[in-house]
Amino acid sequence: LAKTTQPISMDSYEGQEVNITCSHNNIATNDYITWYQQFPSQGPRFIIQGYKTKVTNEVASLFIPADRKSSTLSLPRVSLSDTAVYYCLVGTSSGSARQLTFGSGTQLTVLP
Protein backbone atom coordinates (compact mmCIF):
# COMPACT_ATOMS: atom_id res chain seq x y z
CA LEU A 1 0.00 0.00 0.00
CA ALA A 2 1.32 3.41 -0.95
CA LYS A 3 1.47 5.48 2.21
CA THR A 4 1.00 9.23 1.88
CA THR A 5 2.50 12.07 3.90
CA GLN A 6 1.03 15.57 3.97
CA PRO A 7 1.61 18.65 6.14
CA ILE A 8 -0.74 18.67 9.10
CA SER A 9 -1.75 22.28 8.59
CA MET A 10 -1.22 25.33 6.40
CA ASP A 11 -2.31 28.96 6.64
CA SER A 12 -2.87 31.32 3.74
CA TYR A 13 -4.48 34.65 2.98
CA GLU A 14 -7.38 35.37 0.70
CA GLY A 15 -6.40 35.79 -2.93
CA GLN A 16 -3.17 33.81 -2.66
CA GLU A 17 -2.32 30.62 -4.48
CA VAL A 18 -1.99 27.63 -2.17
CA ASN A 19 0.09 24.56 -2.93
CA ILE A 20 -0.29 21.42 -0.81
CA THR A 21 2.26 18.70 -1.44
CA CYS A 22 1.74 15.02 -0.75
CA SER A 23 4.57 12.49 -0.65
CA HIS A 24 3.95 8.94 -1.80
CA ASN A 25 7.35 7.33 -2.21
CA ASN A 26 6.01 3.80 -2.61
CA ILE A 27 3.51 4.58 -5.35
CA ALA A 28 2.95 1.66 -7.72
CA THR A 29 2.65 1.68 -11.49
CA ASN A 30 -1.13 1.30 -11.46
CA ASP A 31 -1.80 3.81 -8.67
CA TYR A 32 -3.90 6.92 -9.16
CA ILE A 33 -3.64 10.07 -7.05
CA THR A 34 -6.87 11.63 -5.83
CA TRP A 35 -7.54 14.70 -3.71
CA TYR A 36 -10.62 15.32 -1.57
CA GLN A 37 -11.84 18.35 0.38
CA GLN A 38 -13.78 18.10 3.63
CA PHE A 39 -15.64 20.86 5.46
CA PRO A 40 -16.60 20.44 9.13
CA SER A 41 -19.60 18.17 9.65
CA GLN A 42 -19.64 17.20 5.96
CA GLY A 43 -18.44 14.23 3.95
CA PRO A 44 -15.33 14.61 1.79
CA ARG A 45 -15.81 15.97 -1.72
CA PHE A 46 -13.81 14.81 -4.74
CA ILE A 47 -11.62 17.63 -6.11
CA ILE A 48 -9.26 16.24 -8.69
CA GLN A 49 -7.51 13.08 -9.81
CA GLY A 50 -4.44 12.34 -11.86
CA TYR A 51 -1.98 9.70 -12.94
CA LYS A 52 0.93 11.72 -14.30
CA THR A 53 1.96 15.22 -15.45
CA LYS A 54 -0.66 17.92 -14.90
CA VAL A 55 -4.41 17.89 -14.54
CA THR A 56 -6.56 21.00 -14.29
CA ASN A 57 -10.26 21.49 -13.67
CA GLU A 58 -12.44 24.43 -12.66
CA VAL A 59 -11.46 24.07 -9.00
CA ALA A 60 -7.78 23.12 -8.85
CA SER A 61 -4.68 21.88 -10.59
CA LEU A 62 -2.71 18.74 -9.80
CA PHE A 63 0.98 18.54 -10.60
CA ILE A 64 2.68 15.15 -10.69
CA PRO A 65 6.41 14.92 -11.45
CA ALA A 66 7.82 12.24 -13.69
CA ASP A 67 8.84 9.93 -10.81
CA ARG A 68 5.31 10.24 -9.31
CA LYS A 69 6.71 10.07 -5.78
CA SER A 70 4.88 13.24 -4.85
CA SER A 71 2.00 15.37 -6.05
CA THR A 72 0.98 18.97 -5.50
CA LEU A 73 -2.56 20.27 -5.26
CA SER A 74 -2.72 23.90 -6.35
CA LEU A 75 -5.67 26.10 -5.39
CA PRO A 76 -5.64 29.44 -7.25
CA ARG A 77 -6.68 32.60 -5.42
CA VAL A 78 -8.17 31.00 -2.33
CA SER A 79 -11.08 32.49 -0.43
CA LEU A 80 -12.30 32.04 3.15
CA SER A 81 -14.64 29.29 1.94
CA ASP A 82 -11.64 27.17 0.94
CA THR A 83 -10.85 26.61 4.62
CA ALA A 84 -11.13 22.83 4.92
CA VAL A 85 -9.19 19.60 5.34
CA TYR A 86 -7.58 18.31 2.15
CA TYR A 87 -6.81 14.62 1.74
CA CYS A 88 -4.40 12.99 -0.68
CA LEU A 89 -5.19 9.39 -1.56
CA VAL A 90 -3.21 6.91 -3.59
CA GLY A 91 -4.75 3.69 -4.83
CA THR A 92 -4.64 1.25 -7.68
CA SER A 93 -7.15 0.72 -10.42
CA SER A 94 -9.54 -2.12 -9.56
CA GLY A 95 -8.05 -2.21 -6.08
CA SER A 96 -10.01 -3.02 -2.95
CA ALA A 97 -11.72 -0.29 -0.96
CA ARG A 98 -9.34 -1.24 1.87
CA GLN A 99 -6.47 0.24 -0.12
CA LEU A 100 -7.83 3.78 -0.12
CA THR A 101 -6.89 5.32 3.21
CA PHE A 102 -7.65 8.97 3.88
CA GLY A 103 -4.95 9.65 6.43
CA SER A 104 -4.96 12.79 8.58
CA GLY A 105 -5.15 15.28 5.73
CA THR A 106 -3.97 18.91 5.67
CA GLN A 107 -6.00 21.53 7.50
CA LEU A 108 -5.94 24.63 5.31
CA THR A 109 -6.96 27.84 7.03
CA VAL A 110 -7.55 30.87 4.83
CA LEU A 111 -7.25 34.16 6.68
CA PRO A 112 -8.83 37.49 5.66
Add this chain to the structure above:
Amino acid sequence: EADIYQTPRYLVIGTGKKITLECSQTMGHDKMYWYQQDPGMELHLIHYSYGVNSTEKGDLSSESTVSRIRTEHFPLTLESARPSHTSQYLCASSHGQGAQYGYTFGSGTRLTVV
Protein backbone atom coordinates in the same frame (compact mmCIF):
# COMPACT_ATOMS: atom_id res chain seq x y z
CA GLU B 1 -30.17 15.58 -9.28
CA ALA B 2 -28.13 12.46 -8.57
CA ASP B 3 -26.93 12.39 -5.00
CA ILE B 4 -26.36 10.36 -1.85
CA TYR B 5 -28.56 10.87 1.19
CA GLN B 6 -28.04 10.01 4.82
CA THR B 7 -30.64 10.13 7.56
CA PRO B 8 -30.84 11.14 10.27
CA ARG B 9 -28.38 14.00 10.17
CA TYR B 10 -28.01 14.00 13.96
CA LEU B 11 -29.07 11.34 16.46
CA VAL B 12 -28.87 11.22 20.24
CA ILE B 13 -29.84 7.87 21.67
CA GLY B 14 -29.61 5.98 24.94
CA THR B 15 -27.29 3.07 25.64
CA GLY B 16 -28.64 -0.30 24.62
CA LYS B 17 -30.97 0.97 21.91
CA LYS B 18 -31.00 -0.52 18.43
CA ILE B 19 -30.46 2.01 15.65
CA THR B 20 -30.29 1.99 11.87
CA LEU B 21 -28.50 4.69 9.92
CA GLU B 22 -29.95 5.11 6.45
CA CYS B 23 -27.98 5.69 3.25
CA SER B 24 -29.46 5.93 -0.22
CA GLN B 25 -28.01 7.00 -3.56
CA THR B 26 -29.70 7.86 -6.82
CA MET B 27 -26.67 7.45 -9.08
CA GLY B 28 -27.02 3.74 -9.75
CA HIS B 29 -23.60 3.08 -8.25
CA ASP B 30 -22.78 -0.55 -7.52
CA LYS B 31 -20.12 0.21 -4.91
CA MET B 32 -21.04 1.64 -1.52
CA TYR B 33 -19.06 2.27 1.65
CA TRP B 34 -19.41 3.22 5.31
CA TYR B 35 -16.72 5.24 7.07
CA GLN B 36 -16.45 6.26 10.70
CA GLN B 37 -14.79 9.53 11.67
CA ASP B 38 -14.23 11.05 15.09
CA PRO B 39 -13.88 14.88 15.23
CA GLY B 40 -10.56 16.02 13.77
CA MET B 41 -9.49 12.47 13.10
CA GLU B 42 -9.03 10.19 10.10
CA LEU B 43 -11.79 8.43 8.23
CA HIS B 44 -11.84 4.68 8.83
CA LEU B 45 -13.53 2.20 6.49
CA ILE B 46 -15.90 -0.02 8.48
CA HIS B 47 -18.00 -1.71 5.76
CA TYR B 48 -18.23 -1.85 1.99
CA SER B 49 -20.33 -3.48 -0.67
CA TYR B 50 -19.59 -4.16 -4.32
CA GLY B 51 -23.16 -4.99 -5.22
CA VAL B 52 -26.46 -6.42 -4.08
CA ASN B 53 -26.08 -9.18 -1.47
CA SER B 54 -22.35 -8.45 -1.20
CA THR B 55 -20.89 -6.92 1.97
CA GLU B 56 -17.42 -6.90 3.48
CA LYS B 57 -15.87 -5.58 6.67
CA GLY B 58 -13.40 -2.78 6.41
CA ASP B 59 -10.16 -2.04 8.19
CA LEU B 60 -11.67 -0.79 11.43
CA SER B 61 -13.39 -3.39 13.56
CA SER B 62 -16.97 -2.36 14.11
CA GLU B 63 -19.86 -3.85 16.04
CA SER B 64 -22.23 -2.57 13.38
CA THR B 65 -23.74 -4.62 10.57
CA VAL B 66 -24.84 -3.68 7.07
CA SER B 67 -27.10 -5.07 4.39
CA ARG B 68 -27.41 -4.51 0.63
CA ILE B 69 -30.73 -5.78 -0.61
CA ARG B 70 -31.19 -3.01 -3.19
CA THR B 71 -28.56 -1.25 -5.24
CA GLU B 72 -29.54 2.19 -4.00
CA HIS B 73 -29.81 1.38 -0.29
CA PHE B 74 -27.03 0.52 2.20
CA PRO B 75 -28.23 0.81 5.81
CA LEU B 76 -25.98 0.38 8.84
CA THR B 77 -27.36 -1.11 12.07
CA LEU B 78 -26.14 -1.09 15.64
CA GLU B 79 -28.00 -3.74 17.63
CA SER B 80 -27.11 -2.25 21.02
CA ALA B 81 -25.66 1.24 21.03
CA ARG B 82 -22.88 2.13 23.48
CA PRO B 83 -21.14 5.43 24.26
CA SER B 84 -18.06 4.13 22.41
CA HIS B 85 -20.16 4.22 19.22
CA THR B 86 -20.41 7.99 19.44
CA SER B 87 -18.93 9.25 16.18
CA GLN B 88 -19.73 10.57 12.73
CA TYR B 89 -20.76 7.93 10.18
CA LEU B 90 -20.22 8.73 6.51
CA CYS B 91 -21.70 6.82 3.60
CA ALA B 92 -20.17 6.94 0.12
CA SER B 93 -20.63 5.37 -3.28
CA SER B 94 -18.64 4.99 -6.49
CA HIS B 95 -19.31 3.96 -10.06
CA GLY B 96 -16.66 1.26 -10.06
CA GLN B 97 -14.05 -0.51 -8.00
CA GLY B 98 -10.65 1.03 -7.81
CA ALA B 99 -8.97 4.33 -7.15
CA GLN B 100 -9.74 5.74 -10.58
CA TYR B 101 -13.38 6.06 -9.57
CA GLY B 102 -14.04 9.02 -7.30
CA TYR B 103 -16.16 8.57 -4.22
CA THR B 104 -19.34 10.58 -3.64
CA PHE B 105 -20.02 11.09 0.06
CA GLY B 106 -23.18 11.88 1.95
CA SER B 107 -23.32 14.61 4.60
CA GLY B 108 -23.00 12.07 7.39
CA THR B 109 -24.87 11.10 10.54
CA ARG B 110 -23.49 12.41 13.80
CA LEU B 111 -24.37 9.82 16.44
CA THR B 112 -24.22 10.47 20.17
CA VAL B 113 -24.90 7.62 22.56
CA VAL B 114 -25.62 8.70 26.12
